[in-house]
Amino acid sequence: MFIITSSPHTHSGKLTARIMLWVIVAMLPAICLQIYYFGYGVLIQAVLAVAFALFLEFLVTLLRGKTKLFYLSDFSVVLTALILAVAIPPYAPFWIILIGTFCAVILGKHVYGGLGQNLFNPAMVGYVVLLVSFPLQMSTWMPPISLLSEPPTFSDAYRLIFFGVSTDGFSLHQLTRLIDGVTQATPLDSVKTGLKANLSLEQINASPLFTRSWFAGLGWFQINLAFLFGGIFLLWKKIIHWQIPAALLATLSLLALISWLLTDNTPSPLWQLFSGATMFCAFFIATDPVTASITPRGKLVFGALTGLLIYLIRFYGGYPDGVAFAILLANICVPFIDQYTRPRVSGYGRK
Incomplete structure (x- = not known):
């Protein structure tokens, strides 16, 4: 008798742990640039997130009676923690990243049964919980440290995150208030707020936050460029497929181009592509x-x-970027999308 087994009968050789490690490697240049432009707070938040995420994974492993490395060996929780860590303000209080990591790992992943069964992107679940619950802390961004007369040292970053003041006793607000034209927000937020206040793009771009070009704010263009190169590397390694990034960027570019051509005082499509978390x-x-x-x-x-939702939220919504909400809303639609885009099985006609 033949032993009947389910397909597929071949294996691509792409282990989950290997895929996750390649994605982490592709993120490293952008993370290093974030540290360069925004200081050591990025590094401290990343270490906190990864350490707490690994602890939570180990705790879930014990509670569910699995082997010690059952969840830890695929490195997915490390990637989730890193994505969340680079998405929050670098000098947010330490409890912000702990709450976000807990929501990402437990509520976004393990309540559904673990990796492969979650409906929503875990990192974005944690980020949205933080954004809705703690809007002040999540909108308090340090401007690029090159604009500061005294950039925070590692010790300053540590004390700002854990105690709220630097080694000299200054709060984050006090460290940045002496910079003319700088608000503690991202360039996307500054443009959205400025346009609502009937300011022109030229007046908004007078801030030191901006590069005075079509591209993006100081530091943000370079970081987005690093993520672009990292994404191309992942495409080259065949870790991801081209369809999602191509469709997302094309849709956002087209809609931003239409708004730019038909509406006065609107940022260019290139500015949209290289700002925020695009x-x-x-x-x-x-x-x-x-x-x-x-x-x-x-x-x-x-x-x-996803590109459409990012455009709608950026141009008409209450949040400056909208990436996290766009991803979660698109995640809801995935079963419906897959249902109606399934390839036709060879030998069967269309119904």
């Missing part, structure tokens, strides 16, 4: 293999839908 989302968040669409046409639909 490239980060396109290559590292939206391409999550668990929560994104899995069919070839479905990936195009999912990417286009």
Whole structure:
């Protein structure tokens, strides 16, 4: 008798741990640039997030009676923690990253049964909980440290995160208030707020936060460029597929171009592409293999839908970036998208 087994009968050789490690490697240049432009707070937040995420994974392993490395060996929780850590303000209080990591790992992942069964991107679940619950802390960004007369040292960063003041006793607000024209927000937030106040783009771009070009704010353009190169590396390694990032960026670019051509006082499409978390989302968040669409046409639909939602939130919503909400809303639509974009099985007609 023949032993009947389910397909597929071949293995691609891409182990989950190896995939996660390559994605982490692709993120490292952008993380290093974030540390360069925004200081050691990025590094401290990343260490806190990864350490607490590993602890939570180990705790869940014990509670569910699994072997010691059952959840830890695939490195997925490390990637989730890193994505969340680079998304929050570098000098947010330490309890912000702990709460976000708990929500990402427990509420975004393990309540559904663990990796492969979660419906929503875990890092974005944690980020949205923080954004809705603690808007002040989540909007208090340090301007690029090159604009500061006395950039915070590692000791300053540690004390700002854990105690709220630097080694000299200055709060984050006091460290930045002497910089003319700088508000503690991202360039996307500054533009959105400025346009609502009927300021022109020229007046907004007078701030030291901006590069006075079509691209983006100081530091943000370079970081987005690093995420773009990291994404191209992942495409070259065949870790991700091209459909989602291509559809997302094309949709956002097209809609931003239409707004730019038809509306006065609107940032250019290039500015939209290299501001905020655009490239980060396109290559590292939206391409999550668990929560994104899995069919070839479905990936195009999912990417286009995410790009559309980012555009709508940025231009008409209450949040300056909108990446996290766009991803979670698109995740809801994945079963519907996959249902209607399934490839036709060879030998069967269309119904």
